Amino acid sequence: MVKILSYPLTIIYYLFFFFTLVIFHPLQWFCFNVFGYQAHKKCVDVLQFFLLKCTHVLGTHFTFDNPHHIETDQPLIIVANHQSMYDISPIMWYMRKHHTKFISKIELGKGIPSVSYNLRHGGSVLIDRKNPRQSLPAIMKFGEYIEAHNRAAVIFPEGTRSKDGVPKPFQTKGLDILFKKVPSALVVPISINNSWKMLRYGKFPMGLGTHIKFKVHKPLKVADFKDKSELINIVETTIKASIQP
Numbered sequence: 001m002v003k004i005l006s007y008p009l010t011i012i013y014y015l016f017f018f019f020t021l022v023i024f025h026p027l028q029w030f031c032f033n034v035f036g037y038q039a040h041k042k043c044v045d046v047l048q049f050f051l052l053k054c055t056h057v058l059g060t061h062f063t064f065d066n067p068h069h070i071e072t073d074q075p076l077i078i079v080a081n082h083q084s085m086y087d088i089s090p091i092m093w094y095m096r097k098h099h100t101k102f103i104s105k106i107e108l109g110k111g112i113p114s115v116s117y118n119l120r121h122g123g124s125v126l127i128d129r130k131n132p133r134q135s136l137p138a139i140m141k142f143g144e145y146i147e148a149h150n151r152a153a154v155i156f157p158e159g160t161r162s163k164d165g166v167p168k169p170f171q172t173k174g175l176d177i178l179f180k181k182v183p184s185a186l187v188v189p190i191s192i193n194n195s196w197k198m199l200r201y202g203k204f205p206m207g208l209g210t211h212i213k214f215k216v217h218k219p220l221k222v223a224d225f226k227d228k229s230e231l232i233n234i235v236e237t238t239i240k241a242s243i244q245p
Contacts, residue, residue, distance in 0.1 A: 002208055002209075003201060003205060005208065006058070006201070006205035006206060006207065006208050007204075007205045009057055009058055009059075009205075009206075009208065010058070010204055010205040010206045012057050013054060013055070013057045013058050013206065016054040016057060017051070017054045018113075020047070020050050020051060020054060020114075021047075021112070021113040021114040021115065022113050022114075024043065024046075024047045024050075024113075024114045025113040025114045025117055027043050028040060028043050028044065028047075028114060028117050028118060028121075029117065031043040032121055037123075040121065040122065041099065041122070044092070044118050044122055045092070045093065045096045047114060047118075048089045048090075048092045048093040048096070049093055051089045052089055052090065052093060055086070055198075058198070058206055058207070058208050058209075058210070059208045059209040059210070060086075060198065060209070060210045060211075060212065061210075061211055061212075062090050062211075062212050062213075062214070063211065063212070063213045063214065064090060064094040064214045064216075065213070065214065065215050065216060066094065066214075066216035067216070068188075068216060068218060068219060070098070070186065070188065070219060072097050072098060072150070073150060074150055074184060074185070074186060075146045075147050075149075075150050075151060075152070075153070075182050075184060075185040075186075076098050076151075076152035076153070076185055076186050076187075076188050076219075077146075077152075077153050077155065077175075077178050077179070077182060077185045077186070077187045077188070077222070078091065078095065078098075078100065078152050078153065078154045078155070078188045078190060079155055079157060079175070079187060079188070079189050079190070079235050079239065080154070080155075080156055080189070080190040080191070080192055080239065081156070081158060081162065081167045081190075081191060081192050081239055081240070081243060082156035082158050082160070082161045082162065082192070083161055083162050083163075083165055083192055083193075083194075083195040083196035084161055084195040084196050084198055084199050085161075086195040086198050086212060087156070087192050087195050088102070090212065090214060091154060091190070091214070094214070095152060098151070098152035099123070099149075099150075099151045099152055100151075100152045100154050101122065101123040101124045101125070101142070101145075101146065101151050101152065101153055101154065102119070102124040102125075102153075102154045102155075103124070103125055103127060103139060103142065103153065103154070103155050103156075103174060104119050104124055104125070104126055104127070105126070105127065105128075105129055106126040106127060106128045106129075106134075108126070109126040123145065123149075123151060124142075125138050125139060125141070125142035126138070127139065129159070136173075136177065139174055139177045139178070139181075140177055140181055142181075143177060143178045143180070143181025143182045144181050146178070146181075146182050146185070147181060147182045147183070147184065147185070152188075153178055153182065153185075155174055155175065155178065157170035157171050157172065157174060157175055157236070158170060158171070159171045161196070162196060163196060163199070164196060164245060165193070165194070165196045165197075165243065165244075165245035166245045167239070167240050167243050170232065170236045172229070172232050175228075175232055175235075176228060176232075179222050179228045179231065180228075182222065183222055183223060184222070184223065185221075185222045186219040186220065186221055186222075187219060187220045187221075187222060187231065187235060188216060188217070188219045189216075189217040189218075189220075189235045189238045189239045190214055190215065190216050190217070190239070191214070191215040191217070191238075191239045191240075191241075191242035191243050192212070192213070192214055192243075193212070193213040193214075193215075193242075193243060193244050194210055194211055194212050194213060195210070195212045197210045198210050198212075215242050217238050217239070217242070220234065220235070
């Protein structure tokens with residue numbers, strides 16, 4: 001019965017979702033080209049708010065547990081497990097004061113209204129995961145940008161989404177580069193639970209009544225760890241300890 005109900009609700013959701021992306025695409029263009037970065041950033045923040053509201057059609061709700069006071073005058077490296085595309089907007093919205101930027105696959109840089117524009121112009125980096133000669137220098141340059149402007153780099157070290165919530169081993173190369181290029185950063189581990197359930201039946205129909213939970217763990221200073229592999233192990237262990245497949 002629930003799956004049957006999800007068919008019409010998924011259609012309604014996708015209509016709201018794509019309408020939101022189409023509306024905000026020219027708004028982003030206008031804000032960026034007329035008023036610059038700050039206006040574009042605020043436009044993107046509002047976009048994330050409405051994207052979250054769209055999921056309410058499916059009975060989705062979010063809990064973002066962040067008991068830590070994190071200052072905005074420092075760069076962050078936000079490290080999280082990855083379960084679905086529905087990990088992204090909540091991080092962007094609830095961590096918006098830190099100016100979140102993403103390491104994203106190059107294919108997302110075109111063809112998606114609003115999303116592709118923000119990835120190209122909002123400070124994120126697009127990498128070709130099959131081409132280290134492109135991806136590694138791009139991540140290095142991205143890290144330098146994060147360090148210089150006190151932004152927040154968001155990285156999903158699993159490399160690909162977990163379709164059943166079971167975390168995959170972390171790939172460490174991207175983290176190694178960011179730790180080197182953003183030496184003054186705080187590393188903020190985040191555990192994500194249940195977002196994979198949005199796609200439990202695939203992209204159509206979508207899962208109903210999903211409670212997506214985010215747990216922000218105690219931040220760690222990159223500079224406090226001479227052995228960066230130790231830092232990676234701590235972050236990975238901390239994140240996975242709070243994942244409930």
